[in-house]
Amino acid sequence: MFSFVKKKPLFLIQWQKISRKFLPVLLSLVFTLVVSSQSISSVTKTTEILWDTYGVPHIYGNNPQNAFQAFGWAQMQSHGNLLLRLYGQARGKAAEYWGQDYLESDQWVLTMGVPKRADAWYTAQSPAFRNYLQAFANGINNYAKKYPDLIDNEVKVVLPITPQDVLAHLQRVMLFTFVVDPGQVANIHRTQPAPGSNGWAIAPKRSASGKAMLLANPHLPWGDLFLWYEAQITAPGIDAYGATLVGIPVLAIAFNDNLGWTHTVNTHDGWDAYELKLQQDGYLFDNKVRPFETTNFPLKIKQKDDSFKEQIFTVKSSIHGPVVSAKEGKALALRVVGQNSPGILEQWWNMASAKNFTQFQKALQRLQIPMFTVMYADREGHIMHLFNGLVPVRQQGDFAYWQNIIPGDTSKTLWTKTHPYRDLPRVIDPPSGWLQNANDPPWTTTFPVAIKAENYPPYMAPRWPMDFRAQSSAKMLAEDDSISLEEMITYKHSTRMELAERILDDLIPAAQKQENPLARRAAEVLSKWDRQANANSRGAVLFNAWVDNLDLSTLFSTPWNEKSPLTTPDGLANSESAIKALVDAATKIEQNYGTLDIPWGEVFRLRSGNLDLPANGGDGGKGIFRTVYFAPTDNGRFQAVNGDSFVAAVEFSQPVKAKTLTSYGNATQPNSPHIGDQLPLFARQELRPVWRTRKEITAHLEARTIF
Structure with missing residues (x-):
C-alpha cells in the first residue's frame, strides 16, 4: 500500500518559517493598532475644533503645532476678554492700559522680574516647543483679527500676544500666585487660606469594576486667573482630555486612554x-x-x-x-523656587502624551512643575501619590521654623539647591488600595501609613493635625471595600459635616438642659438636622453660624492624635461657652431669617446672570468634602464664589468611562450661552458625561471651526 503525502509549495514553507519568527512582532503591532485606533482615526488632514453643547472644544490637529494654534483660538472664543487682561497684567503694564487700580499688580510683577524672565524662558524652550508657543499666540491673534467686534475695546491694547506673554502669565500664576501669593507676603505669618483641592486614586482591588479610578477636584476662586478651561486635545502623539487655567496652553489636569492625573495644592513651602x-x-x-x-x-x-x-x-x-x-x-x-524652571509647559505636555507609567514618571522626573501633589491612576492598575515640588535643601529647622521671617545676614540660612525627584515623598500601589489628598501633608494619604514623616527632613512637610475634610475623605475610602464609578461620584458630592459628627452628641444634651428656651429650641433643630449641607438641610445654617463664632483650637476635650487620625479631635471642652455661642448664633439666625431651621439652600445660593439656585456644600474646614465658599450678597444671603470648580471622575476601563463638570461653565465672553450653564447640574449634584469619540462629539455638536 502506498501512502500519499502532499508536498507544500516552497513559498508556503518559507512563509511559515517567517511567520513563526515574526508572529510575536505581528501580534504586538496588531495590538498597538487596536489600542491606538481612536487616536489614529482622529488624525485629520485639516485642523478643526468640534464644539460640544457645553462649549467644550475638542481640538483635532493634523500636527501638534496646529493643535496649539487651535487651542489659542478656542481660549479666545471662550475667554477672550479675560485672557487679554491676564496677559496685560503679566507684562507689568496693566496700569498703563487700565489705570491706577492695577498699579499694585504691576509693581508685584516687576518686583518679581517676570517680563525679563519670560524672555529667558522663551530662549530656553526646545525648538519644537518654541514653535508650539508661537502657534498658540498666533491662534489668539488670528481670532482677534477675524472677530474684533467680539472683544472689548479696552483689552485690545494688549494685542498682539507673543509667546513671551504666555510664559510671563505662566510665571505669574505658578510662581507668584500659587507658590507665593502677594497677600501672603504682606502677612508673612501666612494666616490666609490657600487654594484647595481633593484628589483620589483607587486601585483595582478596591474598585467594583476591577479597574483603577481617579477623582480630580480642585477648589479655586470662581474667576480671574484661577478659572478652569475644559478641553480635549488630539494630534499625532496625544489624545488627552482635561482642563487648564485660562491662558495656559497645555492641559494641567488630564487623562487619556491609558492614564491620568490630578493636582492638589500641597503643603509645599517654596x-x-x-x-x-x-x-x-x-x-x-x-x-x-x-x-x-x-x-x-x-x-x-x-x-x-x-x-x-x-x-x-x-x-x-x-x-x-x-x-x-x-x-x-x-x-x-x-x-x-522655580525661577530657573522654564520647562513647566513641556512637562505637562509630556505627562498628557505618556502611554504608560514608565513614560509618565520620566516626565515627572524633569521636576519643572514647582509645586502640587500629583495623584495618578492608569489602565494597568497602578496608583501613585507624589508630593511634587521644588523643595529647598535647608541646613536647619523644621517646617514651622521656615514659616517665619528668616535671618538674612548669614549664609547658613540661604538655600541654593532643591531636592531631586528621588528625595520627594511618594507611594506607589499601597497595600490599602487607595490614596487621597485634601491638602493635608503626604503622611496621611492612606492608612496604614505608607509615607513616614520620620524618613524625610523635618522641613519637607508639616506634621500638623489632619483637618476634618481630609479625615472625611480618608474615611469614605477606608470604609468601602468595593467602590463603583457612580459611588465615587456620590462620595464626591458628600456634604456631611465631619465636625458635626464630633461635637453634636455633646452639644445637644448640654443645650437641652438649659433654662434658656432659645437654647432648647436650638438643640431641637440640631437634633433633627441630617448633619449635611444639602439644599434642603434644616439646621445646617444654625450650626454653621455657631461654628463661625468659635475658636476651634479650644473647642475639643480630646485633641487630635497622630495615632487616632480619623477619630480625633473629639468631645466638647467647655459646654458653658459653647452654649453661649449657640444662643448668640440662634438669636442672629432668627432675626435674619425668621426661623432657626431655614433650609441651607435658601441662604446659600448659586448665581450667574438670571440664574439663582439653591446651593449645596460648604466650608471644607468644617469637614465638608463638597467644598464651596460663599460671599455675602443681599438680604443676608450668600453667593458661591470659590470651591468646587472643575471635577473629573475617571474609570480606566476599555473604553475609559468619565464624567466631568466645570461648575461655572466653560466661557466668560459676553453673550456666550455657556456662562453658568452647568450650575443647574451643580445644584443637582450631577456630573456630565465626557464625550471623547468623534461619534459622541458629533452627536452633541454645537459648532465646528475648520482651519
Missing part, C-alpha cells in the same frame, strides 16, 4: 522672607556689607481723562532675591 540688616546703603551678609542690585522701571499710569502719569519704580535685590519692604534699618527680601 519661598522664604529674609530679614536684612541695612548698613552703608547695603546689607550685612556673613559680616560683610554687600551692595544691592538696583533696577529702575518706568511706569505709566492711565488717568481717568486718558492722560498718563509717569513715575520710576525702583527694585532693589539682595543675594536672596528682591526686596519687598524696607523700614527702620531693616528690609525683607523674598526668595522663591
